[in-house]
Amino acid sequence: MNRLSELEIKNNLHTDIVGNRFEIFDSIDSTNTYLKKIDKTLLDEGFTVLAENQTGGKGRSGKSFYAPNCTGIYMSMLFKPSIKLDDINIITVMAAVSVVDALKSKTGILVSIKWVNDIMYQNKKLCGILAESSIKSYSEWAEYIVLGIGVNVNETDFPDDIKEIATSLKQITNIEYDRNEIVAEILNCVDKNYKFISNTDGRKKIVDRYRENLNMLGKQIKIINGNDTYIAKALDVDENAELIVENENGQIYNINCGQISIRAF
């Protein structure tokens, strides 16, 4: 079992922005929560926090993220983009494309994206992404974005409640992976794709790559919105990564991530 090491990560890092400074914890409640709490005025964007273990790992919609000791990757990065609240989804999209690129290059595993923020192998979840933002007072602009990425790497087993829906790189290939190499590759890909999204053309290309890797287009999906569950066909994603669906009455409409959850049908 290898430990996270700043030196080993930096040996494989080729970035301009991401990972300019690191902090690695043995244990923390959540790397996202930590980064959101600390004073960010003195931190440059790209500051990255990693932990061997999270005691309160967070997922979307108040869910928890399973983060056992020294087996997965739990990291959060700080961004200060010139971005409006309405466009913030592009950070999740950029992160998803980056994780797909990094995992394909380091492991050869063909992963796909489940809208909006999960990276999947077949029908099981390998990685979750959680982007949290703060808005500048009295404005529609983001003050900062904390981008959290959790990857199941060397887990050999999962608790009963997620056994059927989660997997790890090791479960797929039987290989024990060097987490430092995978961290560095994810950071390299995030750095490259983050620069892309600074202009409209680049954003469009990243959304195109996101769309190419989505696992649900053309398929029937189950949409769960609070107590309401309905079936629809996933048609496309638009430039803001909203999912365009067609319901059983033939009506076409967009859904954004909000509290909605999607299941394969």
Ligand code: BTN
């Ligand atoms: C999800 O599955 O809905 C998102 C999971 C995001 C998990 C990562 S692990 C690092 C960072 N810290 C957290 O508490 N959550 C994110």
